[in-house]
Amino acid sequence: MTDTQTSAPAALAGIRILDFSHLLQGPFATQLLADMGADVIKIERPGKGDLFRSLTFRNKWVGGSESPNFLAWNRNKRSIALNLKSPEAKSVIMEMAKTADIVVQNFRPGVMKALGYGYEDFRAVNPRVIYCSGSGYGEDGPYVDRPGQDMLVQGLTGIMAATGQADAPPTPVGAGFSDQIGAMNMVYGILSALYWREKSGLGQEVKVNLLAGMLAHQNQEMVMALNFNEDFKRPRSGIGHPGMDAPFGTYPTQDGWVTIAMSPYRTLVGVLGNDDLLVYDDPEKLFAQRDEIWRKLAAETGKWTTAALMEALLEADIWCGEVKSHLQAAEDPQVRHMELVTSYEHPRAGTVKVVAPPVRLSETPATIRKPAPLVGQHTREILREFGYAEEQVSSWLASGVAYADEAPE
Structure with missing residues (x-):
C-alpha cells in the first residue's frame, strides 16, 4: 500500500518524534502532531505492540482483526518493534535519539527511567531533545503508585459528581475525556517547548498529568466552588449544568x-x-x-x-x-459540509472511517498520509534509514531484538 501523497507543505515537516506511548493520552497527542507533518516513529513491544491493539468495544474488530481504539489514535505513524530491555535495542534507540526532536511516553512514573530511557538518558546524547511525559497524577506524591486511568481521574476531580441528575449515580463523560484533555496539554507543552528551542537552542522536559489537566479544564467550576466554599448540587431534572438555572x-x-x-x-x-x-x-x-x-x-x-x-x-x-x-x-449536514468524517485504507482492516483532523491551517493543512501501522510494520525501513545493514537487521529480527509484521504490498 502506498502512502497518500500531498503537494501541500506540512507545518511540522522535518520534526521527528520517538513515540513510546500507548493507549490514548500519548497516542492522540502524537497523532495530532503527525497530522501536521511530524515523522512519528512509534516504538512498540515485539509481537504485542500498543495495549490498545488488544482492547476494543463490545468485542468488535474492524476488518475482523484490528482494534477501533488503536485505529482511532495512530494514523500517520510508522511502527518499529524493539525489545526495550535488549542492549542492542537501546543502542538503536539512542542512535535514533541523536536526530530526534521529541520523545513522548506515558508509562507509570519511573518505568522509563528504570529501563534507561529517562529524560537525562536522552539529553546525554541530544541536548536539544524535548522529552514529554504523561502520567495520571504527576511524578511523585501520595498517588504516584496509583493507576492513572481516565474514569478514575474524572471521579477524583469533581466532574463526575457534577454530571447527571441528583438521584442518579455520579456520571462519567461518555468518552475518554481526561485522556483527551491530557493529549491536548501534551501538544500544548510540546509546541511551546519547540518554540522556545527555536529561540534558545535548548531542549527541555515537559510533564503533563491527567489530574492537573482535568482541574484546569474545570476552572470556572473550581473558581465558583473555592471562592464561595460551596459545592454544586446536581439538578433532579434535565437541567444541563449544576450551576445553571432554567431553561438551560x-x-x-x-x-x-x-x-x-x-x-x-x-x-x-x-x-x-x-x-x-x-x-x-x-x-x-x-x-x-x-x-x-x-x-x-x-x-x-x-x-x-x-x-x-x-x-x-x-x-x-x-x-x-x-x-x-x-x-x-x-450524517449531520454541517459535519458533512465541513468533511469532518473521512477514511483511510488499512492493509488488513480495509476502509477505516475516521474523524478528520480538527484544526485547519490555510498554508500547511493537516493531512492523513498513512494508516495506523501494524506492529513493527516499518522496522526494516527505519533501521535501514539509520544505516543498519540488511544482515544486521535480519539477525535482530531472528533473535527477538526487533520484530516486524510487514504489510502486504
Missing part, C-alpha cells in the same frame, strides 16, 4: 431531544405558547425552582416534533440544538 438543559420532543442553552426565558415561553409559565420569569425563581420549571417546559416541548421545535426556536434566536447519536452526528 435538555428537553424531550415527540421524536427525540433538543438542547436549550442561555436564552431569554420570556422569549422561550412565547415560542412554546403557554403564558402561564411566565409566573417563573424571575432570576431567583429560575434557579430555585429550576427542576419544577424544567418539567413544565418539557411538557410543552414534548408536544412538538424536533424539526418543528428547532425551526421555531431558531427563528426566535433561541440558542438550541438537536441531540444526536454518534451515527446521527456523522
Whole structure:
C-alpha cells in the first residue's frame, strides 16, 4: 500500500518524534502532531505492540482483526518493534535519539527511567531533545503508585459528581475525556517547548498529568466552588449544568431531544405558547425552582416534533440544538459540509472511517498520509534509514531484538 501523497507543505515537516506511548493520552497527542507533518516513529513491544491493539468495544474488530481504539489514535505513524530491555535495542534507540526532536511516553512514573530511557538518558546524547511525559497524577506524591486511568481521574476531580441528575449515580463523560484533555496539554507543552528551542537552542522536559489537566479544564467550576466554599448540587431534572438555572438543559420532543442553552426565558415561553409559565420569569425563581420549571417546559416541548421545535426556536434566536447519536452526528449536514468524517485504507482492516483532523491551517493543512501501522510494520525501513545493514537487521529480527509484521504490498 502506498502512502497518500500531498503537494501541500506540512507545518511540522522535518520534526521527528520517538513515540513510546500507548493507549490514548500519548497516542492522540502524537497523532495530532503527525497530522501536521511530524515523522512519528512509534516504538512498540515485539509481537504485542500498543495495549490498545488488544482492547476494543463490545468485542468488535474492524476488518475482523484490528482494534477501533488503536485505529482511532495512530494514523500517520510508522511502527518499529524493539525489545526495550535488549542492549542492542537501546543502542538503536539512542542512535535514533541523536536526530530526534521529541520523545513522548506515558508509562507509570519511573518505568522509563528504570529501563534507561529517562529524560537525562536522552539529553546525554541530544541536548536539544524535548522529552514529554504523561502520567495520571504527576511524578511523585501520595498517588504516584496509583493507576492513572481516565474514569478514575474524572471521579477524583469533581466532574463526575457534577454530571447527571441528583438521584442518579455520579456520571462519567461518555468518552475518554481526561485522556483527551491530557493529549491536548501534551501538544500544548510540546509546541511551546519547540518554540522556545527555536529561540534558545535548548531542549527541555515537559510533564503533563491527567489530574492537573482535568482541574484546569474545570476552572470556572473550581473558581465558583473555592471562592464561595460551596459545592454544586446536581439538578433532579434535565437541567444541563449544576450551576445553571432554567431553561438551560435538555428537553424531550415527540421524536427525540433538543438542547436549550442561555436564552431569554420570556422569549422561550412565547415560542412554546403557554403564558402561564411566565409566573417563573424571575432570576431567583429560575434557579430555585429550576427542576419544577424544567418539567413544565418539557411538557410543552414534548408536544412538538424536533424539526418543528428547532425551526421555531431558531427563528426566535433561541440558542438550541438537536441531540444526536454518534451515527446521527456523522450524517449531520454541517459535519458533512465541513468533511469532518473521512477514511483511510488499512492493509488488513480495509476502509477505516475516521474523524478528520480538527484544526485547519490555510498554508500547511493537516493531512492523513498513512494508516495506523501494524506492529513493527516499518522496522526494516527505519533501521535501514539509520544505516543498519540488511544482515544486521535480519539477525535482530531472528533473535527477538526487533520484530516486524510487514504489510502486504
